[in-house]
Amino acid sequence: MFSKKANAPEASAAWRIAIWPTVAFAVGSAAVLSIIYLLIARDIRARSDAWLTGETAVLADVAENTPRDALYQRLVEEVAELASREVPDASDATGQRRISVFFLKTSPGLEPIWVGPTPKEQFIRAVSSAKLLPTTPGNVRVEGWRKDFRVVYHPQNDGGGLYLGFADLAAATMLDSLAMRCLMVWGLTVALGFAITWLVAYRTLARVERITETVSRIGSEDLSRRLPEGPHPDEISRLSHTFNRMLDRVQSSVRQTRILTDSVAHDLKNPVTSIRGDLEVALADDSHDHWREHVAQAIDGLDRLAQMLNTTLDLAEASAGILQLRKQPVDLAEAVNQMTDLYHAAMTENQHELLLQLKPVVVEADASLLHRVLANLLDNEVAHLPPGCRIRICLCPKNGEAELTVEDNGPGFSPTLRQRAFEPSVKGEASSGHGLGLAFVHAAVQAHGGHVEIADREGGGAVIVLTLPLAETMSVPAAAAVSLRGREL
Numbered sequence: 001m002f003s004k005k006a007n008a009p010e011a012s013a014a015w016r017i018a019i020w021p022t023v024a025f026a027v028g029s030a031a032v033l034s035i036i037y038l039l040i041a042r043d044i045r046a047r048s049d050a051w052l053t054g055e056t057a058v059l060a061d062v063a064e065n066t067p068r069d070a071l072y073q074r075l076v077e078e079v080a081e082l083a084s085r086e087v088p089d090a091s092d093a094t095g096q097r098r099i100s101v102f103f104l105k106t107s108p109g110l111e112p113i114w115v116g117p118t119p120k121e122q123f124i125r126a127v128s129s130a131k132l133l134p135t136t137p138g139n140v141r142v143e144g145w146r147k148d149f150r151v152v153y154h155p156q157n158d159g160g161g162l163y164l165g166f167a168d169l170a171a172a173t174m175l176d177s178l179a180m181r182c183l184m185v186w187g188l189t190v191a192l193g194f195a196i197t198w199l200v201a202y203r204t205l206a207r208v209e210r211i212t213e214t215v216s217r218i219g220s221e222d223l224s225r226r227l228p229e230g231p232h233p234d235e236i237s238r239l240s241h242t243f244n245r246m247l248d249r250v251q252s253s254v255r256q257t258r259i260l261t262d263s264v265a266h267d268l269k270n271p272v273t274s275i276r277g278d279l280e281v282a283l284a285d286d287s288h289d290h291w292r293e294h295v296a297q298a299i300d301g302l303d304r305l306a307q308m309l310n311t312t313l314d315l316a317e318a319s320a321g322i323l324q325l326r327k328q329p330v331d332l333a334e335a336v337n338q339m340t341d342l343y344h345a346a347m348t349e350n351q352h353e354l355l356l357q358l359k360p361v362v363v364e365a366d367a368s369l370l371h372r373v374l375a376n377l378l379d380n381e382v383a384h385l386p387p388g389c390r391i392r393i394c395l396c397p398k399n400g401e402a403e404l405t406v407e408d409n410g411p412g413f414s415p416t417l418r419q420r421a422f423e424p425s426v427k428g429e430a431s432s433g434h435g436l437g438l439a440f441v442h443a444a445v446q447a448h449g450g451h452v453e454i455a456d457r458e459g460g461g462a463v464i465v466l467t468l469p470l471a472e473t474m475s476v477p478a479a480a481a482v483s484l485r486g487r488e489l
Helices: 002-006 014-065 072-084 120-129 169-217 235-284 288-320 332-342 344-349 367-384 415-419 437-447
Strands: 101-106 113-115 138-140 149-155 161-166 327-331 353-358 362-366 390-398 401-408 451-456 462-469 483-488
Touching (some): 014 149, 014 169, 072 101, 072 113, 101 120, 120 161, 169 235, 327 332, 332 353, 332 367, 332 390, 332 401, 362 367, 367 437, 367 462, 437 451, 437 462
Parallel strands (some): 353 390
Antiparallel strands (some): 101 113, 101 161, 138 149, 149 161, 327 362, 353 483, 401 462
């Protein structure tokens, strides 16, 4: 049931990714359309207010300057009607045409002069109860009208007042239509935006889903599958590329681990069998002296076995990049001198000539691992060179690194062996070792940030070049001066 839910197609997060950009777009577009609507409504109101203010001033001037005779009311009404005709009539919500302009002139003790819609009583009540400032347009709500009237009040010298009102029904209808269209456009745009955002998110997540499916099919038995990287160098392609590189490293580590495991299992057979044989002989031998000899041989075999296992584990850790290093400044020239002194007897026995050309160089390295690297290099020379060979070891700083060269005039490496010399368990046909020496050298040097190369020597022999990063300080003791010495061994 759990896997069914995990693989359900409706579990896509595309809609959750699309909803928030859509909400942001909806709010932003609604704000923009609202601002446009308000700006248009403000411009329409400003135009109406300008007309009201101008017409009110004209009507007030006519009312003040017209003689108060029998024709006064008729004349003022005619002027007000002319002013109201400047605005076309509009239709209300039911489709009936309605006059949207009114004129009211009040005077103490006289009948109000009215020009406008009927019945006039509701307009007079509304204007009387409204708090209007002189010559300033204000809103007045009239019963039965869905839109407020903009009314301008102009006081008169006789104590009365003049009112001119205008309800721009045509503009209101236009604004209502504009609002509906804006709402429709907004809704369609938001829906289209959501669809586009969802589609883009879905296509992007489809690539992620393909990565998920590929990763889910990758198992410890099959690490050859790789993720599709896509034609464009975007974030998902870079993620796939990074994951593929990680899979390459994992596959290489697994392959090396399997090789090491098989090699260790194979190489353990001989020493374990030998140790068991020595112990069985010791148990069966009644002689005290022979018993001690066989136990000593068993202990020596256990020491070799422990050394092989330690080297194998260090090699596996170094190959996996988890080898623990305790770095410190190490005088590499002094370390080479110490190790060659330890191998003095073995080289004397094989009649080898050793030439050292050492310059003072300080590297940042793990001292114990560095001594084991040097020991493996010297072991390789002692074990595989025929008697009477010449070995030259050179050390000097070069291009910001310490370069250590081990050169001999022996038989060298065969082309096939030279290409795979640093692989675990790879050794020559005549070798009695386990094939871990140079592999450990390569892994340890790489763990220190250096590299190792093998080449043929002109005139015959082999050259192993090892480089290590220099320490930040090059200060060395006075005893570590340039060493140029040769030994006849």
